[in-house]
Structure formats: C-alpha cells, structure tokens
Amino acid sequence: MAYTKEQLQKFAKLIRIEISDEKLVEMRIDSIVDWIDKLQKIDTTGVEPMLTPVEHALPLRMDNVTDGDIRDAVLANTPDDSGKSRGYFAVPKVMDE
C-alpha cells in the first residue's frame, strides 16, 4: 500500500510534527512501506493477534491513591515556570477572546 504525499502529511500533522514535503521524501518512508508489504502474502487466517508476550496473570490492586502531595515535583521540569509558584503549568492560550 503506497501512501500519497498528502496522506503522509496528514499523518505528520496528526502526530504534530511540522515537516516539509522535501524532508518527507528524503525520509524514504515509501521504501519502508514497500518492504513491510511483504507480510501481506502470509496466510494468517484464524490466527489470534499477539499484542504482548505476557502470559502470566496481571496482578490487580485496590484502587487507592498510592502517591500524591507531590505538586512541586510534578511541576519541577515545566518549560515555562511563570505558573509554577501558583501551582500551575503555564501553557499557550487555547481559546479565542
């Protein structure tokens, strides 16, 4: 399955990466897609997809808060620390006037 330039730009936009058409071509994503296409030839009828190698039962725990009171630690690495002293992340405006 080949992807058009427009489709690739759509994917890049979906994952919020600004990229030029030239750079997309240089990345040779088409060569990777061509190559992974070889899996299409394998007959997998009736095969259950495998999403994890884990076979053991995943342990359950009570739905209790196990941390908390770590506000300053959560804010410690914020790239814009203008909201830090008040306990907020400062982010670009998301609503119009």
Added chain:
Amino acid sequence: MNLIDLTLTEALEQLRTKKISATELTRAYLDRTKKFGAELNCYITITPERALADAAESDKRYANDTARMLEGIPLGMKDLFATRGIRTTAASKILENFVPEYESTISQKLADAGTILLGKTNLDEFAMGTFSKTSFFGAPVNPYQRNHKLTAGGSSGGSTSAVAGGLALIATGTDTGGSIRFPAAITGLVGMKPTYGLCSRWGCTAFASSLDTMGQIARTVDDATLMLSAMAGHDPKDSTSANFDFKIATTPLNLKGLKIGIIKELSDVKISDDMKNLFAARISDLKSLGAQIIEISIPNILDALAAYYIIAPAEASSNLARYDGMRYGIRETGHDLIDTYMKTRATGFGEEVQRRMIVGTAVLSSESYEVYFMQAARVRRMIADSFNLAFKQCDFIVCPSSSGPAMPLNSDLTPLEYYALDLFTVAMNLVGVPAASVPAGRSTDGLPLGIQVVGKMFDDARVLQMAKHIETFAGLDNRPTSVMGE
C-alpha cells in the same frame, strides 16, 4: 594487575578481602573516563562527585560488614533510565535538560545493591537505531581499533563502549529489538535481553512497551549473572513484571543429553565467513561436551523483521505522544497551541524518531490498521507458536548475534539496511524469550563476534549457564587494557 581489568566477580572478591577499596576502584574508573571519555563519547552525563561520595559509603560498609551484593561496583546507566536529580535525556534534544524527580526501579535496585553510578551512557535517540548514531549528543565509539572509528552498536552503544573500554565495570541496557545483544556482540561483551517481565520497566523511557526489555552488559557471563540477580524481580509499579524468583545456578550446566536447536531458516542468510566459521566451531565445542545438535524450524523467522518494524513504530508513535512541550522537555513557541506542538516536536525529535513515528501512525491509521498492524500481530503469534513448538524439541536455540563485526561509524546505509542489522535479534523480542549474546571469538581482522543463546520463558539462569560454556571455549581476552591500552 590494573584495577580496570578486574571483572565484577574479581573486584568484589578484592573488595571483600580489603585488597582494594571502593574509592580506589572508583577513582581508577573516573581517571580512565577523564582520559578516554571524550574520545569514546560513551557518556552523556558523568557524576564523579556523587560516585566518590558513594564509594566512601561503600568503604564504610566493607569496614563494618554491611556490604551489599554489588557494594562498590562502578556502574554505567543507559541514559534512558530516570535517575532522580540527574539529567536523563534519552539522547534526545526534546529531553536535553530533563532532570527527573523520581528513580527508575532498575536504577534504584542497582543502587540498593551498592553499585556506584559513574554516569549516564549514550544511546540512539529514544533507543531507536543500531549504531547509536541517532543520538543528539553524537555517536559513541567502539574501543576496538579506535583509529578506524567503528560503531559500538546500538542502541545501548554508550554502555558497550564504556564497559569494553574500561570506563564502567558493568552497565545497564535496554533491548527492544536487539539493542543490548548487537552492541555487546561487536564489542566483545556479554549482553542479555532477559525474559520479558523479569526486570521492571518502570521509570525507563518507553519506546515500544510490548518489546522493551531491561537488561545487563558485562565482561563475563558470571558478571552478567550476578548483575541480573540484582535487577530481576516483581515490581508493583509495572503490571507486566512477573512474580518470578530469579536464582543463580551454582553448578555448571551438564550438557550431556541436552538438545540445542539450530534454526533451519537462518542457514541461508548471508553472514560473514568469520561468523560462519566461529559459529560452527563453537557448535562443535558444545557437541564435544555431549550436547545434541538438532535442526529446528521457525518458518516465519525471516518475516520477524518486517513485523517488528510495524509493531515497534506503532507503539512508539503512541508512547512518544507525551512529549508535547507543556509539562517538561523543550518548548518551541508557535503562533498558537497547535503550532507550538508542531514546532516543539519538529525541533525536539531527530530524523529517525520522526520517521518511525510517521510509519507508526500510518500503520495504525483506520485504513491500514488491519492490513499492517493486526497482520503483524498475527505473524508475531505465528513466530511465538513456532518458538514454543521448537522448545518442545530442544532445550536451547543458538544462533549468531549479527551477520558480521562492527562497521565504521561513517557507513552510509539506507534506513532499510540499518533495520536489516536486527535480523538475528528481533524475533526474541516479539516472542519475549530470554537471549544472551556471548563472545564467540574474533574475526580474522581482530574484531569480536558474538553468538546468542536463546531459552524458554524464564529459563534465564540456564541460558547464562549455557553461554558460559561458549565463553570458555571462545576464550576472548576482553580486558580493557588489552582492548585499548593502559
């Protein structure tokens, strides 16, 4: 004898009998890092003050008989593991100045075992690569034949460069598709991808969560075994970590009556003559100890690579969504919020990471999900079923770790040619089984090559025992002073 040449086991013995102190040992490593660190580029961040303080603490513990399992052992930590108060970058610009407020389980366990952290080792950006060239901080260099500037492998290339060069006694690695075993093989070291679930992933930067495996890099099998015993164990913070009690085997593995499987489908893969010869030699060595060699079949093993390069990018594209420049990491301000995201991520991620995220998003898109992602997951199941079937016929599977030795860092390969280097290693990540790369010998031009021992789920201890036989036969001299001088 030079302190740098002591193995982990030897160093512990000398520390316990007070022939050396942890401070002396740590200083020897710090001095060597001062001497060769810049040239090898194996560390992104070094922590000498903390190392010396910890070494003093270790010496106290040896003096008052409270020394722990790995007390005073200088350690390199792949810069993918979060370390509290110490910059953790994943070799990415987007995390260039990130200083975690928490500690990964593996680094905590190793600290609790008494190790001395020397620094954070270099790697491919977010562990995506095979030469460690995608690092924002430049590639680490292989200590072998330094004038040729060879790759130390990837993605754990800083760790292998450091241990092989004597800039760390042991080091952690992570292996999503071969990122411990390939670099260990081409630097003459033992590197292991334990069973998925044996070591906690908590606090380690996620790449592809169903494949990411934390593991160890050391100079000998005994050292790797000891290190793994400090790392293994259930962690309530990682629901995929298993409740399994890893125990070191104390007696050598008797090979009489054991069956070793050779994968039929790999016999047609083009590998270097040296690799072919060393592999045949080590197999006949194992035979001489009574092992029975049988041919087994993993019919889709050559499709593992394509399945991997669908599944790993898919998981990566969703794992890396968290780097949005809002709560941590760099932020590039744009004209609105979306533009800020777009610029932040375009600037913060390198080309290979961007490539994989675009591929990952493509294979997960509504029109491709069934065709690519689910088909890859079904092929993954077929490969896992074949391994299960094979392990009904044999105790271990043995195969080369790579097709050939370390290549020059300036090799100009296409993305697909880089991906192809993972051919011998990715299947074990898809399946989850343990696999250790152990030195097999040297190529005719003097470069180390490795062989993998693959075992059943949670048979890690015996995998290491089997690797030890190969190590003994290979007899590779990997003392750092003989690899790269005093």
